[in-house]
Amino acid sequence: MPKVSADKLDPGMKLARPVIVSNMILINKDIELTETLIKKIQDMEINGVYIDGPSQQSISKDEALAQLDRRFKKVEDKPYMNVLKKLVKEHIEGLYD
């Protein structure tokens, strides 16, 4: 699910997450972008939107998770660190979905 900046959107791209402005849903997820919607997003000065499809990550998921283990290896038994690691792991995995 890559985030694509407003100036790089093309008609036909499908929203993976709703576009929210001031806590209100402007365009719902699963909607296919049209020229008009893209213009609207650009006019609202929205930074970027989430589009369906795999994200481009610089390293593989396995490599990213191996690096995570290495970063945490000295502190996994410390208070709250197992929870933090679990949440960061889920977050990293989410980047590859």
Place this chain on the structure above:
Amino acid sequence: MIDIDIKNLRRKVENINSLPTIPSTLKQISKVIGDPVISLKEIGDFIGNDPALTTKILKMVNSAFYGFPGRISSTSHATVLLGLNVIKGLLVGVSVFEAMQNTMLGLWEHSLGCALTSRLMAKRKGLKDYDDVYAAGLLHDIGKIILFLEFPKEYKETMNEAEFKEITIVEAERDHFVTNHADIGSWLAEKWLFPRNLIEVIKYHHKPHLSKNAPIETAIVHLADIFMRANGVGFAGDPFVPAVNPVAFETLKLSETDIKEILEEMEDSLEVTEELSL
């Protein structure tokens, strides 16, 4: 271990203007922000007279106002909107990191990521002074830069030791210097007349439970630092995540859902940092 006692080291750091390795822009800025009677207008004029500095400050300011890109187009607008303390913080941040860009790779990204994440956590906790917390996140590791500029050989050895022995950079600093980057950063922050809360965040970001006046702000920057390292964003001197301080973590009362949302918002902010390489 370097051959200097703590009193002389402090004197040396405080006389930053006479350090041969400090770039001239930073010396000038140090003079301006160390002036106790400087006005907002004078600082605005100082920035406005330097086009390169103006560009960088505006880039930073607009990134801090994530979600409102391109809204702040002049330094006078920025100074009025953000106030003296935040502008002083940004000035130091921009000039200090510029001095570092070819040496300690990744510290700029780490610091900017910390700043943005600290700001979004401060907003989530309902703090009014979230831009001050942004400045604190940006400057929390300023002591590392001073150590690196002044003792490059020893600091590289310190970083190597941290990686080799699998200890944190703070622990390794203790073996090589009489103190650590948090204390050194706080000496400078005091000299530059930064507000008490900012000095405390810099001084206690590794011991947040000791902060008396800014426990929430210090806990926020402490945790933002950990989030950056946990996600492998930038480089802060060693490749390891330090243990979270339990008191600080409990102070913030973040639920698992809160943390998940912070990590997601952080990811959005980090895209901004890519555009902000100095």
